[in-house]
Amino acid sequence: MGLSLLASRALRLSRIPSRATQIFLRPIVSTRDLNTPEPATSAAPPPPPPPHRHPVGGARVHFPTPDDAIEVFVDGFAVKIPKGFTVLQACEVAGVDIPRFCYHDRLSIAGNCRMCLVEVEKSPKPVASCAMPALPGMKIKTDTPIAKKAREGVMEFLLMNHPLDCPICDQGGECDLQDQSMAFGSDRGRFTEMKRSVVDKNLGPLVKTVMTRCIQCTRCVRFASEIAGVQDLGMLGRGSGEEIGTYVEKLMTSELSGNVIDICPVGALTSKPFAFKARNWELKGTETIDVTDAVGSNIRIDSRGPEVMRVLPRLNEDINEEWISDKTRFFYDGLKRQRLNDPMIRGPDGRFKTVSWRDALAIVAEVVNQVKPEEIVGVAGKLSDAESMIVLKDFLNKMGSNNIWCEGNGPNPNADLRSGYIMNTSISGLEQADAFLLVGTQPRVEAAMVNARIRKTVRATHAKVGYIGPPTDFNYDHQNLGTSPQTLVEIAEGRHPFSATLANAKNPVIILGAGIFERMDKDAIFTVVNAIAKKHNVVRPDWNGLNTLLINAAQAAALDLGLVPESDRSIESAKFIYLMGADDVSLEKLPNDAFVVYQGHHGDRSVYRANVILPASAFTEKEGTYANTEGCAQTTLPAVPIVGDARDDWKIIRALSEVAGIQLPYDSLGGIRSRIRTVAPNLLEIDERVPATFSNSLRPESSQKIKPEPFGVTVENFYMTDAITRASKIMAQCSALLKK
């Protein structure tokens, strides 16, 4: 709104030259009123009192210390701001959107694009508002001829070397340069020389570069070094020879590299998989969440018809700020490959035959009624939503079996204490921490957004990070304390130097990896960690620093709903196994005569063993609730229609229960949610994090012995972790090129 407001004012002021002689003279600038700019102080008539305006984007201003508030005047309107704000931030509080290219809220200030010039009273020259601290009583003028002329001049210089290829540029329609040149630029330029050109850089399979379009705002350089923590990008040369690039021929190896596409104000860095695929105005945006890891990043899925065209981040300060990982951004082409679209039955010759839903369900119901209840097993996959998991659990329980779990939760998962499997500090709470102890977790590959938050904390407060586990890649300073649980015992007993760090820390944080769930001695490890927590005051009434970092989207909800198997050896005696999108469950010990039903959206690993395939919808096609690693429940929304003859997960199981003769008592999402309310009401608090009620210290001490085996690597390949990402071609390219 701010830009268009200023644009309309700029248009109102421009007039056609009235005298005929002016036609032959080439004017310096198009806007005649700006030909003789005078300082605004000389303006004789006092301006009318400006209308009250609201901060840009409805933002609220937080005053850390109310005494430090200062008052400045923006276009004659007084605003109160905290000390330390820049002029640009003061203008935003006053509801004036200053045009900018290099300035970005979450990055350091560069002040090199000069687009944000404003006039400040008693200052001889216009000042770059993004780099100028606001002083008490400052009179800022954003709408004067001097400010406008300054912007027009900056635009002219920027467009001098910017190619006129908007019609073939992928940024077209969402380009800051395009918008701002329409709003603030001149209608002609005076540049007649050749435009410069710059060699394109190869940044890997994700980011396409057209470096001639670059305006050297250095946002990408600052993002790479500050947020992503890689020193891959930099500035080369000086003056008109200035260019952005990797110093040597090198790919950009960061799990957050895709975000440079969003922060680039022009079309210099664009998405390679999305290149020339669509224009942004033909896309339909659906606000949903990501399920490829346990963070639940907020995303917007842009689709055209039945096809997902791209994935963009959505702002959520508590979870992903405004970034997303490369896996989240680029896995979407996996939604088009290897899809299951019809119910299928494996014939006697071992080949699948397409059948109708009626026949497929009839066969499954017949088999499930023939086996003994204790031989029925159900496994929920890592992408399952809470609704379908509760329906599957109810179905198996009605059949008389209680052998159901969610993959990734390991044998004998502890679902009793919610604080034992969620991130109690919350993701945004990690910013208050001043010491981290990472146990058996590689946050950079397990949850890239949590890792970005830890990096932010480490950068801001120089928090100490201790890590126990196999050597791995970190993008911040850390100490590798050891590789096995033995180190934990040393810290608990105070024999390790890191225990002094923990003791001195005000807000210590311990993060346990979900890989520990698979270990046989996990109860012993939890006991030792509880001892450390007790000793160093990690869990206090005002601070809970004892966390578990999950890796799969379904894990937290599955434990909330109590998907805990009766015995951990049930697969070995199973005669009927129901896999709801479970592809990473080991079926080697499954008896050969067992009947395998695979319900899912991709023909992935488990399909090779399946007897019946029931096609289900992917998370982009259904509405479902997911709880992320901090226990915040969020829902997906359908962005595209289902593929072929597929059905939503819960609908299939509900229909199967009826064919099998044990009809489940609900037939709508609302019905299932009222069932969830009786089991895990926290899953219905959408978008709101419900902290765990009981502390993990209530957990009984285990008499297990700690095993000396070192901690393992939980996620082998960041880019391929589930059925959708394994089907994606882009993720395969990334694994080949970027995995070290």
Next chain:
Amino acid sequence: MAQVAQVLKQFRVQPNSTSLEEARKRTFEFFKLACRSIPSIMEIYTLEDVVHPSQLRASVLAEIRKNAHITNPKVIDLLLFKAMEELKNVVDHSKQRHHIIGQYVVGRQGLEDLAPTDPGTSDYLKKFYNSNYF
């Protein structure tokens, strides 16, 4: 066959029926003409394996019976004219096979009964078999 086509070709608008009796007679004549054309229709549209001539006859009869309550000879003449036009279109192969099947073969009962019915299933299951969106 050719005879029927000839009759249809030479058909022209007759003067109005003077009485209900005359209209009734004309209706019978039309029905007979339609019945005589059924074998050729079966051949033109290759309907042997889809329908029996008696079923087609029954459907023509049903179309006529639908208007049994009409007593105004002028209206009957108009309906007869429309019927003759339709018959002419059918015999001239101005239609395609699916038109005949849709209107006179399955059009009677509708398509739904062709699908297997299991009376025990609930409303939910019927919708589930039909589509994902309900």
